[in-house]
Amino acid sequence: MNNDSSSRIVARLKDRISTSAPGSRLPSxxxxVNExxxxxxxxQKALQTLTMQGLIESRPGVGTFVRAVRTARPSDYGWQSAALGSPRAVLPTTSSTMRxxxxxxxxxxxxxxxRELLPERLVQAALARAARGDAALSRPPVAGLPELQSWFARELGAVTPAGINPPTPSDVxxxxxxxxxxxSIFSALVGRGQPLLIESPTYWGAILAARNAGVRLVPVPSGPDGPDPAELARAFEETGARMFYAQPHFANPTGAQWSPxxxxxxxxxVRDHGAFLVEDDWAHDFGITTTPAPIAARDDSGHVIYLRSLTKSVSPAIRIAAVIARGPARERILADRGAETMYVSGVLQAAALDVVTQPGWQTHLRNLRHQLQTRRDLLIGxxxxxxxLAHIESVPKGGLNLWLRLPDxxxxxxxTNECESAGVIIAAGNEWFPAEPTGPFVRLNYSGANPGAYPQGARVLGQALTQNHR
Incomplete structure (x- = not known):
């Protein structure tokens, strides 16, 4: 016999099936084999392929038949509206930055x-080592691997002034x-219906987390130098709030950095009002002309809750961060995290620790500083x-973003639609305001791909702005 390929048999049988009525029996x-x-x-291999494609079905002891095509009927989920009731809050959709x-x-x-700004070789080697180690098969402690806790504590302790007690690994x-x-911070320490002071504009993810926790957002205006302390004090007094969320270093979206x-x-x-400052230091590794000195390093009385992330600087695939908090606040955050996720993947923790303790990590950060400066200056120019027509309110000293004020x-x-039609994707600034925007803004990321295209992207933006104001 001449062996015909299974793919040829599949093609021939598909032609036959297309003209056969559902339920028709195929030859044995x-x-x-003879045909x-x-x-x-x-x-048999050809028949298995057709079965996997849903074109035929086998009935043991009976034969093989053309599968009936079932017309999908619309699903009715209306009952869920009554079961769920009204949502606690109208939550924003996923940010345009995640597109x-x-x-x-x-x-x-x-x-x-x-990707070219990430420590790719360090990450790949670290993941390979982590996969071969104990972390691949064991459950880590709820609060994290002790070695990684120690690293985060040392990082903050290294800039703690004399006379201030540095954080300990158990604070992490x-x-x-x-x-x-x-x-967890907003749910465990603020509570549903309670006020939370928050910089405006600010990180859209913080706005989302706060709204999901059901807290009441109270915007505090913040400019290139940060919020006005007098305005912050007034907001505490008027609202009775006990927490203020802020990004003192290279804020997203504005790039602002507070002075010491x-x-x-x-x-x-914050201390005068017996409150907490949530210091989000997400951009700690992205300094260009300055190096962040966290406010948390100057506090040992538990007023500052400090967040440090490695997700953007190490790899988006290694989502590892840490919160450093002291006293009952730390215990409440830990309880909430335990209920939510139980623990963080030991493999990811081990990989993150491996990367940041390699000699090549510091070399990478030094190179990164120069690369970010080159990209930032190219985009600004x-x-x-x-x-x-796009006004640059301040040149960021670090971070990833440029904040542009557009004409009223x-x-x-x-x-944004006109830019996208021309192949340029920008992020409208509205989603970074916890209340009404104070004007038209856009945020541009200067750490993205293909910096050689920045001039063309700026040209498209400029043309779209001109058209917008004719």
């Missing part, structure tokens, strides 16, 4: 650095990304040349 395997002059194994776009697009919208809780930490004096003033206000009356939806 012996008949198909196609193929081996029984080859025929996936084609490789051909000029992407200014993403919140993550390009390892997190599956800082977003989960924000959720402003940080001390804010810490004094491109905006100033090709999009002069700019239609942001129209602008």
């Amino acid at each position: 395997t012996r008949s198909l 196609f002059q193929a081996s029984p194994v080859t025929v 996936s776009v084609s490789n051909e697009a000029i992407s200014f919208h993403s919140g993550y650095p390009d 809780i390892v997190l599956p990304g800082s977003q989960s930490g924000l959720s 004096e402003r940080g001390s003033q804010v810490l004094d206000v 491109s905006i100033r040349e090709h999009a002069p 009356g700019t239609n942001l939806e129209r602008l």
Whole structure:
């Protein structure tokens, strides 16, 4: 017999099935062997392929039949509306910064650095070692691997002034990304219906976590130098709030960095009101012309709850962060995290620790500083040349983002659509405000892919702005 390939038999049988009525019986395997002059194994392989594709079905002891095509009926989930009731809060959809776009697009919208800015070799080697170690088969402690807790504590302790007690490893809780930490902090320490002071504009993920926790957001205006301490004190007094969320270093989206004096003033206000400062130090590894000095290093009385993330600087695939808190606040956060996730993957913890303790990590950070500066300056120069209507309020000293104020009356939806039609993806600034936006803004990420395309992207933005204001 001449062995025919199974793919040829599949194609021939598909033609036959397309003209057969549902439920029609196919010839027996012996008949198909004779028809196609193929081996029984080859025929069986073809039939298995058609079965996996849902075109035929086998009935043991009876035969093989053309499968009936079932018309999908619309599913009715209306009963869930009554079962669930009204939502506690209207939650925003996923941020536009999380969109996936084609490789051909000029992407200014993403919140993550390009792959070439990551320590790729360190990460791959660390994951391989972690997979071969004990972490691959054991359950880590709820608060995190002791070695990783110690690393986070040492990082903050290294900049703690004399006379201030540095954090201990037992003050550290390892997190599956800082977003989960924000959720636990707001749920466990603020509580549903209670006020939370929050910088405006600020990180959209903090806004989302706070709303999901059901807390009441109270915006505190914050500019290139941070919030006005007097305005912050007034907000505490008027609302009775006991927590203020802020990003003192390279804030997302504005890139703002507080001066040491402003940080001390804010810490004094927080202490005077018996409150907490949640210091989100997500961009700690992204300094360009300055190096962050966390406010938490100046506090040993438990007023500052400190968040440090490695997700963006190590790898988005290794979602590891930590919260450093003291006293009952730490215990409440830990209890919430335990109820939510029980523990963080030991493999990811081991890999993260491996990366940041390698000699190559510091070399990577030094190179990263220069790469970010080059990209930032290229984008700033491109905006100033090709999009002069977009005002750069301040040049960020670190971080990943450039915050642009647009002319009053700019239609942001129209602008973003026109840019996208031309292959440039930007992020409208509305989602970074916990209340009404104070004007039209866009946030551009200068750590994205293909920096050589930044001038063209700025040119498209400038043309769209000009069209917007004709």
